[in-house]
Amino acid sequence: MTPDKVLEQPARVLTQQQREAYFANGYVVAERVIPEDWLARLRDANAAMVERSRALTQSDGAYVLEAGHSAATPRLKRLSSPVDHHPAYWEIASRSPIADAAADVVGPDVKFFHAKLNFKWAAGGQEFQWHQDIQAWPHTNYSPVTIGLYIDDVDAAQGPLMCVRGSHKGRLHSMYDREGKWVLRVPEEEMAKVRPEEIDVLTAPAGSLVLLHCRTVHGSKRNESPRGRPFLLNVYSSADAFAYAGNPLPSRYAGAIVRGKPALWAHHDPEPCEIPPDWTKGYVGPWAHQNRQSTDARPGGY
Numbered sequence: 673m674t675p676d677k678v679l680e681q682p683a684r685v686l687t688q689q690q691r692e693a694y695f696a697n698g699y700v701v702a703e704r705v706i707p708e709d710w711l712a713r714l715r716d717a718n719a720a721m722v723e724r725s726r727a728l729t730q731s732d733g734a735y736v737l738e739a740g741h742s743a744a745t746p747r748l749k750r751l752s753s754p755v756d757h758h759p760a761y762w763e764i765a766s767r768s769p770i771a772d773a774a775a776d777v778v779g780p781d782v783k784f785f786h787a788k789l790n791f792k793w794a795a796g797g798q799e800f801q802w803h804q805d806i807q808a809w810p811h812t813n814y815s816p817v818t819i820g821l822y823i824d825d826v827d828a829a830q831g832p833l834m835c836v837r838g839s840h841k842g843r844l845h846s847m848y849d850r851e852g853k854w855v856l857r858v859p860e861e862e863m864a865k866v867r868p869e870e871i872d873v874l875t876a877p878a879g880s881l882v883l884l885h886c887r888t889v890h891g892s893k894r895n896e897s898p899r900g901r902p903f904l905l906n907v908y909s910s911a912d913a914f915a916y917a918g919n920p921l922p923s924r925y926a927g928a929i930v931r932g933k934p935a936l937w938a939h940h941d942p943e944p945c946e947i948p949p950d951w952t953k954g955y956v957g958p959w960a961h962q963n964r965q966s967t968d969a970r971p972g973g974y
């Protein structure tokens with residue numbers, strides 16, 4: 673569906689102005705959409721998941737540990753695929769206004785792709801360098817949207833999401849470096865062309881949604897504050913978009929239709945997309961790629 677056709681459908685959660693801003697800018701913040709009872713459930717689920725992480729001494733398929741993690745003082749970067757680890761996460765991904773917000777920007781038939789919970793731990797939670805997402809998980813069209821939920825208030829010191837306005841309408845940058853290694857970052861010389869006034873820092877109160885188009889250049893800074901920044905991210909697409917490379921965060925719910933009906937025909941956008949490494953051989957998360965130095969030669973590897 674083109675943005676014009678999507679906008680003709682009745683809005684469910686977002687205002688028409690917010691939907692238009694999403695298509696114009698490549699992102700939009702909808703403040704205080706998720707009510708406190710949902711947030712309380714998620715905080716409990718987060719606490720339970722952090723509790724389980726105490727037993728770990730290294731990252732595994734579910735948890736990505738932050739430097740300094742220990743049983744006494746857990747420090748987490750990410751819980752991958754939270755929907756597979758605690759029922760609260762799938763309930764919110766499928767039954768809450770988050771899935772309705774997805775319908776507001778992809779059309780009435782909505783498919784779930786994957787989810788992650790980025791903790792950005794207090795006092796040093798790591799940055800995300802500037803990147804675009806769709807090259808990591810190409811689809812037959814560019815409908816995919818990531819919907820982030822700020823579970824707590826997020827201010828500028830906590831490393832909120834930052835976006836380059838209108839960048840979803842620009843080119844797709846290669847997420848490989850000159851030696852052919854996957855680094856998941858926009859080359860510095862390209863970012864040098866972006867003027868500071870084109871960057872929005874998306875601070876918002878707890879319960880706010882950040883809708884991020886799959887082509888938008890985005891990143892976030894280190895968390896310099898004494899407060900964590902738990903950010904629950906669910907990715908959806910129109911039902912007629914089909915991923916044609918491995919899912920980096922596979923889930924038993926991948927492909928589930930959360931609103932409307934499944935598609936009988938795939939919709940193909942004519943613009944090609946870069947192909948990522950083969951995630952079925954393993955996925956290590958953006959930090960590992962982004963920190964890789966060009967002397968670390970594993971051509972074409974992940």
Ligand SMILES: O=C(O)CCC(=O)C(=O)O
Pocket residue numbers: 790792800805831832833890891892903958
């Ligand atoms: O958590 C963040 O600040 C950024 C998330 C992100 O860009 C990603 O997970 O790809």
